[in-house]
Amino acid sequence: MRLTTYLNFNGDCAEAFRFYEELLGGKIVTIMTHGQMPDPGNVDPDWKDKVLHARIDLGETVLMGADIPHAQPTRSSYLALSVDSIEEAERIYPALSEGGEVFMPLAETFFAHRFAQFRDKFGILWMLLNEKPMGPAH
Numbered sequence: 001m002r003l004t005t006y007l008n009f010n011g012d013c014a015e016a017f018r019f020y021e022e023l024l025g026g027k028i029v030t031i032m033t034h035g036q037m038p039d040p041g042n043v044d045p046d047w048k049d050k051v052l053h054a055r056i057d058l059g060e061t062v063l064m065g066a067d068i069p070h071a072q073p074t075r076s077s078y079l080a081l082s083v084d085s086i087e088e089a090e091r092i093y094p095a096l097s098e099g100g101e102v103f104m105p106l107a108e109t110f111f112a113h114r115f116a117q118f119r120d121k122f123g124i125l126w127m128l129l130n131e132k133p134m135g136p137a138h
Contacts, residue, residue: 002062004062004063004064005061005062005063005064005079006064006065006066007063007064007065007066007074007124008065008066008067008068008071008072009051009065009066009067009068009071009122009123010067010068010069010070010071010072010123011050011067012067012122013050013051013054013065013066013067014031014050014051014054014067015122016065016120016122016124017031017051017054017056017063017065019122020056020058020063021056023092023095023096024058024081024092025058025059026056026057026058026059026063027056027057028054028055028056029055029056029057030053030054030055031051031053031054032051032052032053032054033048033049033050033051033052034047034048034049034050034051034052034067035047035048035049036052037052044069047067047069050067051065051066051067052066052067053066054066063079072123073119073123073124073125074119074123074124074125075125076125077125078117078125078126078127079124079125079126079127080126080127080129081126081127081128081129082129082130082131083128083129083130084130085130086113086114086130088130089106089113089114089116089128089129089130090106090114092128093106093114093116093128096118096120096126096128097116097118097120097126098121099120099121100118100119100120100121101118101119102116102117102118103117103118103119104116104117104118106128110132111131111132111134112129112130112131112132113130113131113132114128114129114130115127115128115129115130116128116129
C-alpha cells in the first residue's frame with residue numbers, strides 16, 4: 001500500500017511542479033493538459049493548456065497534482081519535507097518559502113536541528129525539518 005498526496009492548483013500546477021523538480025531534485029514523470037483529453041471539445045479554451053494530471057517523483061515519494069478551477073490553497077494539511085542535513089534545510093528553505101508566508105522561520109527546536117512552517121508562493125503548506133534523533137517511544 002502507498003499513500004500519495006494530490007494537490008489542486010488554480011492554474012499554476014506546471015510552474016509549481018517544475019519549481020519543485022529543480023529545487024528538490026525530483027523528476028516530473030507526467031504532465032497532461034486539459035487540452036490533451038480524448039475529447040477536448042468541452043474544455044474551456046482558457047484551460048486547454050492547464051494541467052489535467054501531473055506526477056513528480058521526489059526521492060521515494062510521489063506527488064500528484066492538477067489545475068482545478070476555483071481551487072483553494074491548502075488550509076490545514078502540510079507537506080512535511082524531511083532532509084538529511086542542516087545544510088540541505090538551509091539551502092531549500094529560502095527558495096521554497098520565498099514569495100509565500102512564513103509561520104515559523106527555519107530554526108533549531110527541541111525535536112529538530114532545523115524546522116520551519118510556511119506557505120509557498122503556490123499556496124502549498126510545508127513543514128521543513130532535519131530531525132534530531134529521538135529516544136524510543138513509550
